[in-house]
Amino acid sequence: MEQASNCYVLMTASSKEEEVCRFLNENEGIDAFSPKMEFYHRVADEIRLKTLFPGYIFVLTTLNQKEVDERFRHFPLKNTSFKELKYEGVSALKPEEKQILRMLLDEKRILRMSKGILLNKKLHVLEGPLTGMDEYIIKYDKHNRLATLNLTFLDQRWVVGVLCKENDR
Numbered sequence: 584m585e586q587a588s589n590c591y592v593l594m595t596a597s598s599k600e601e602e603v604c605r606f607l608n609e610n611e612g613i614d615a616f617s618p619k620m621e622f623y624h625r626v627a628d629e630i631r632l633k634t635l636f637p638g639y640i641f642v643l644t645t646l647n648q649k650e651v652d653e654r655f656r657h658f659p660l661k662n663t664s665f666k667e668l669k670y671e672g673v674s675a676l677k678p679e680e681k682q683i684l685r686m687l688l689d690e691k692r693i694l695r696m697s698k699g700i701l702l703n704k705k706l707h708v709l710e711g712p713l714t715g716m717d718e719y720i721i722k723y724d725k726h727n728r729l730a731t732l733n734l735t736f737l738d739q740r741w742v743v744g745v746l747c748k749e750n751d752r
Contacts (some may be wrong), residue, residue: 591644600634
């Protein structure tokens with residue numbers, strides 16, 4: 584995520600993120616995206632992508648809050664709608680939330696799987712976006728290869744993919 588841009592969050596139906604992003608991206612000065620994450624698909628035994636925050640779209644722009652409000656008011660879409668997420672009249676993303684997105688998402692706006700090792704039932708990340716964030720991991724589901732972080736974003740906990748080896752010491 585670019586540092587100089589303002590970041591706004593939109594809510595839409597969880598199956599309509601890509602359609603709304605395409606529509607918004609047709610407008611000059613707007614960069615809309617729906618972040619993805621890698622996860623382990625047990626049945627297929629492979630890494631796949633899914634939407635990181637279903638129903639949410641992120642918009643990067645140099646437009647200020649007033650300009651965005653005006654621009655979004657004139658965006659009718661058939662069969663779907665979206666609403667800007669605001670708290671007390673201001674866009675939902677706080678500077679620390681933008682920083683977390685910058686840290687965890689790659690240039691394609693994908694949260695890649697990290698790799699780690701289980702030592703004494705505690706997950707230690709060795710490589711990937713969660714490197715150095717072991718203290719934020721509060722739970723590891725080794726069956727589904729998912730780590731729950733003690734970080735909330737859009738009022739939900741981050742659940743991220745981690746490939747892990749076991750090493751009982």
